Amino acid sequence: MSLNPQLLQEIALLLMFDPRNPLEGLKVHKDADAGKIAAAKRLHEMGIITLNDGGYLTARGQEAADHAEALINILQARLH
Numbered sequence: 001m002s003l004n005p006q007l008l009q010e011i012a013l014l015l016m017f018d019p020r021n022p023l024e025g026l027k028v029h030k031d032a033d034a035g036k037i038a039a040a041k042r043l044h045e046m047g048i049i050t051l052n053d054g055g056y057l058t059a060r061g062q063e064a065a066d067h068a069e070a071l072i073n074i075l076q077a078r079l080h
Contacts, residue, residue: 009039011068014048017057019065025056 013036018024028040030053037053044052048061057065 005035006039006042009035010043012036013039013043014061014065014068015072017049017061017065019057019062019069022057022062025050026054028054 013028016026028036030037040049040054041052043049043061044055046060047058048064050056050058
């Protein structure tokens with residue numbers, strides 16, 4: 001598996017959500033980076049976020065955000 005730019009953008013956007021607070025969403029504005037806008041649309045199409053410009057995490061998105069955060073924590077722990 002390779003980490004192409006689109007996948008990295010999706011992960012970066014997913015990490016912007018707070019998985020501990022499901023009532024906190026986010027909005028990707030129309031003047032945002034084109035890659036971030038496209039990532040939001042793809043995450044919405046996959047059923048990970050509620051709207052194509054952000055919104056909230058779905059149940060599937062909550063699980064994905066938890067896993068993404070866990071991976072980042074594991075990888076950063078080796079630096080300390």
